[in-house]
Amino acid sequence: MNDSQLLYIPKIRQGIVIDHVPAGLGIQVLTVIRSYPGMKDIVVTLGINYKSSKLGTKDMLKLKTTELDDEIVNHIALIAPGVSIKRITDYDVDKRFTLQVPESIVNKVKCRNPNCITNFETNLATLFTLVDAEKHKFRCKHCERIFDLQELEFRFVKR
Ligand SMILES: [Zn+2]
Structure with missing residues (x-):
């Protein structure tokens, strides 16, 4: 600078x-x-x-x-x-x-697959694991779909 x-x-x-x-x-x-x-x-x-x-x-x-x-x-x-x-x-x-790309995202984001069980059973925790660190891709544990980090929408959990 x-x-x-x-x-x-x-x-x-x-x-x-x-x-x-x-x-x-x-x-x-x-x-x-x-x-x-x-x-x-x-x-x-x-x-x-x-x-x-x-x-x-x-x-x-x-x-x-x-x-x-x-x-x-x-x-x-x-x-x-x-x-x-x-x-x-x-x-x-x-x-x-x-800040590093996280290895896993526990219950912080919603799954974008409308048929994913986590969108019906909203008490179920979501879990995404990093599958491609360079391209920031994550896999949903429940429906196994892969998403870009940017695609995942934050899920606000009641504290
Ligand atoms: Zn899912």
Whole structure:
């Protein structure tokens, strides 16, 4: 990143940076974060279409919060595997990790096969396992159909 771009992305003293979000997915990531209790009122800076040597263009989010729940992190991994999450303390990165495609998705998404038993017996947990890590393909345990990660719709489970 060069200096002129830095002007658009203020440095933060304390918070979470979600970086290397593929361009276009930043708004979706923000929507996910805001759907969780307690996250609606936090201060967020959303940057769209920054130049990236790795991705060409990327989106980036900066959140004024100290921690992100694992549940939120896992949800973001479903939308945009490969993004990096950094925790900033006193202007420095003190923790950094890259979100991997999950090996399995337990009861988080709906099956898109209308005939799948999980769409009739809604108390039945859905389970998808990764069959192709490169192409992000998952197989439903119940009907054995294979879906792209992007095709799977999040299933909100009552807590
Ligand atoms: Zn299924």
